[in-house]
Amino acid sequence: MSLGSNLVQAARTALGEAMSADERVVVIGEDVVAGGPFTLTRGLADRHGTERVRNTPICEYSFTGAGVGMALGGGRPFIDLMFDDFITVASDQLFNNAAKINFMSGGRYSVPMVIWTIAGAGTRWGAHHSQHLEGWFGQVPGLKVLAPSSPAMMKASVAAAFADPNPVVLVADRDLLFSRASLPADGSSPWRPRVLRPGTDVTLLTSGRLSHLALEVVEDLDVSIELIDLQVIAPLELDLVIESVARTSRLAIAHDEAAPGALSSMIARAVYDAAFWHLDAPIAVVTSPGTPVPAAASLEDAYMLGAADIVNAVRGLVTPFEKEVAA
Amino acid sequence: MSDERTERLLAFHREMSRLRAFEEAVALGARDERLPGLLHLGMGGEAVAAGLFNRLRPADRVYSAHRPHQHFLAGGVDPRLVMAELAGKDSGLCHGRAGTMHLMSEQVVMGTGIVGGTISLAVGHAAIQAPGDVVVALFGDGAVQAGTFHESMNLAALWKVPTLFLCENNGWAEFSSRDEHTTVGGVVRYGDLYGIPAIEVDGTNVEAVVAGVEEMLAPVRAGEGPALLECHIARMRPHYEGDFREQNEEGDPLLAIEATLEGLGVLADDLGRTREEDLAWGRELLDSVLAEEPAADPAQDREFLYAEPPV
Numbered sequence: 156m157s158l159g160s161n162l163v164q165a166a167r168t169a170l171g172e173a174m175s176a177d178e179r180v181v182v183i184g185e186d187v188v189a190g191g192p193f194t195l196t197r198g199l200a201d202r203h204g205t206e207r208v209r210n211t212p213i214c215e216y217s218f219t220g221a222g223v224g225m226a227l228g229g230g231r232p233f234i235d236l237m238f239d240d241f242i243t244v245a246s247d248q249l250f251n252n253a254a255k256i257n258f259m260s261g262g263r264y265s266v267p268m269v270i271w272t273i274a275g276a277g278t279r280w281g282a283h284h285s286q287h288l289e290g291w292f293g294q295v296p297g298l299k300v301l302a303p304s305s306p307a308m309m310k311a312s313v314a315a316a317f318a319d320p321n322p323v324v325l326v327a328d329r330d331l332l333f334s335r336a337s338l339p340a341d342g343s344s345p346w347r348p349r350v351l352r353p354g355t356d357v358t359l360l361t362s363g364r365l366s367h368l369a370l371e372v373v374e375d376l377d378v379s380i381e382l383i384d385l386q387v388i389a390p391l392e393l394d395l396v397i398e399s400v401a402r403t404s405r406l407a408i409a410h411d412e413a414a415p416g417a418l419s420s421m422i423a424r425a426v427y428d429a430a431f432w433h434l435d436a437p438i439a440v441v442t443s444p445g446t447p448v449p450a451a452a453s454l455e456d457a458y459m460l461g462a463a464d465i466v467n468a469v470r471g472l473v474t475p476f477e478k479e480v481a482a
Numbered sequence: 483m484s485d486e487r488t489e490r491l492l493a494f495h496r497e498m499s500r501l502r503a504f505e506e507a508v509a510l511g512a513r514d515e516r517l518p519g520l521l522h523l524g525m526g527g528e529a530v531a532a533g534l535f536n537r538l539r540p541a542d543r544v545y546s547a548h549r550p551h552q553h554f555l556a557g558g559v560d561p562r563l564v565m566a567e568l569a570g571k572d573s574g575l576c577h578g579r580a581g582t583m584h585l586m587s588e589q590v591v592m593g594t595g596i597v598g599g600t601i602s603l604a605v606g607h608a609a610i611q612a613p614g615d616v617v618v619a620l621f622g623d624g625a626v627q628a629g630t631f632h633e634s635m636n637l638a639a640l641w642k643v644p645t646l647f648l649c650e651n652n653g654w655a656e657f658s659s660r661d662e663h664t665t666v667g668g669v670v671r672y673g674d675l676y677g678i679p680a681i682e683v684d685g686t687n688v689e690a691v692v693a694g695v696e697e698m699l700a701p702v703r704a705g706e707g708p709a710l711l712e713c714h715i716a717r718m719r720p721h722y723e724g725d726f727r728e729q730n731e732e733g734d735p736l737l738a739i740e741a742t743l744e745g746l747g748v749l750a751d752d753l754g755r756t757r758e759e760d761l762a763w764g765r766e767l768l769d770s771v772l773a774e775e776p777a778a779d780p781a782q783d784r785e786f787l788y789a790e791p792p793v
Binding site for chain 2: 179181183209211212214216217218219220221222223224225227228229230232247248251252255256257258259260261262263264265267296297299318319320321390
């Protein structure tokens with residue numbers, strides 16, 4: 156990504172490459188011929204035709220089902236679901252068909268499909284266009300979920316999703332869509348967390364926009380932070396995190412999520428199981444407030460996790476117990 | 483007596499009798515608690531199953547629905563594999579991971595536990611079929627009031643894909659009648675709304691089913707887009723085995739074909755013998771599967787969760 160693609164451009168490049176390399180790849184979604192609202196599919200219909208870039212009416216349930224049918228017929232559908240929030244409409248097809256068919260069929264069929272969605276508040280778009288639901292997808296056996304946090308890793312994630320014979324949900328952080336910011340360790344595997352910055356006092360696990368935010372704020376702290384970017388939400392791959400916690404003895408998890416703790420509690424549970432005796436403090440979980448995303452600017456600003464939330468959590472982990480009591 | 487029509491009908495009778503006998507064996511297994519599961523039987527749909535598959539080609543694909551057993555059998559799946567799947571055996575069609583409603587095989591791709599859950603799959607699958615090959619979406623009238631029926635009809639018409647929507651209208655959705663589910667009359671009327679060919683036939687008459695399938699498949703195979711066929715049938719068993727409500731004795735497609743054959747000079751005794759032989763075959767199948775096949779192995783569960791990526 157030295158040419159400086161933003162996240163959407165990186166995804167589009169990878170999607171175009173997948174379409175050129177494999178004629179079974181078909182793009183399905185609302186207004187995909189015209190490029191969609193975020194230009195994700197711009198130009199693909201000109202190059203590959205409207206048989207392979209298929210516009211649909213607004214019917215997420217059935218065009219996702221059509222994608223499952225295509226996958227069962229030997230196709231490689233890419234479903235543009237546009238927003239995390241809209242997956243609720245298609246959830247039966249994702250959860251009951253795409254995720255379960257490999258298992259239910261006893262391995263006779265797999266469902267190789269890629270589902271694209273964006274997630275994140277901060278836009279004033281209100282409660283139906285802002286949720287992070289990927290922690291919830293991660294609780295569905297049989298789905299894979301990737302949440303890359305830089306253009307280079309998005310490109311790698313799209314390619315990895317197409318190479319995988321299972322349904323893979325790609326979550327793009329709305330805040331990063333048009334960001335060109337790279338991260339350390341770009342070029343690592345999209346299927347595992349990666350260390351963005353080594354440290355010795357506290358392990359901080361983040362994803363998406365919060366990985367960028369954390370990278371900035373931890374520089375100025377007098378605490379040595381090992382910052383890890385989660386990247387993959389399902390199946391969770393926590394060896395790197397557990398190994399880090401074994402050294403630092405402290406863990407903070409910061410994650411935007413509509414259901415507070417849906418993902419972070421799952422991770423915390425896994426770390427407690429594997430590394431409880433290494434911990435010197437309870438795991439700190441920094442997560443969105445448990446309300447729908449509000450629309451008004453003043454309310455949404457208050458809803459958003461910020462630098463202070465991350466700093467306070469980290470500080471809380473290293474504050475000696477006596478001081479905490481005195482305060 | 484040996485004219486062509488009689489021979490053809492005798493072959494259909496034999497097949498329908500087998501389909502019925504299989505479901506009778508399943509009902510027996512459910513009744514004496516030897517077969518587990520939430521069993522929704524297809525008795526009453528034998529003429530539709532036999533008539534439809536008679537007109538399909540090997541590369542055609544079929545999505546079944548909530549009462550799928552007979553569709554898998556009519557589609558050529560070994561009855562022993564289906565029975566073993568219902569019985570939770572490792573040798574079952576899907577190694578015991580599917581059970582009754584979620585069977586999966588090749589030509590008949592899958593059934594579903596979600597009413598309406600497979601209709602849209604038949605649209606997407608049809609979009610990548612080779613020219614001349616079709617995909618059939620089978621569903622009951624209970625699915626017609628769900629949004630996905632309309633979304634799928636609309637999408638198929640827009641995309642002009644080779645999907646035959648085949649509704650088995652048995653007049654019941656779970657425990658209530660069609661009248662209680664909709665103010666709309668016949669399912670066939672939706673064809674006009676979406677601008678696709680649509681007819682309705684007596685689904686208890688196998689010759690009428692064959693003719694209807696043939697008529698509706700012609701434009702679909704020719705690449706002119708989807709079509710809709712409504713087959714009126716009776717639900718001869720309750721919603722699921724173990725329930726006691728709504729079942730019909732009227733509208734038995736086997737009695738219908740037997741009346742026709744008797745009219746053509748076939749002896750009732752000969753037809754009765756076929757039925758008896760098949761019922762004995764079904765009971766023997768149930769008994770031997772239960773006695774001889776090993777149970778599905780939980781140790782394999784993780785291995786079926788994800789397909790392995792190519793190395």
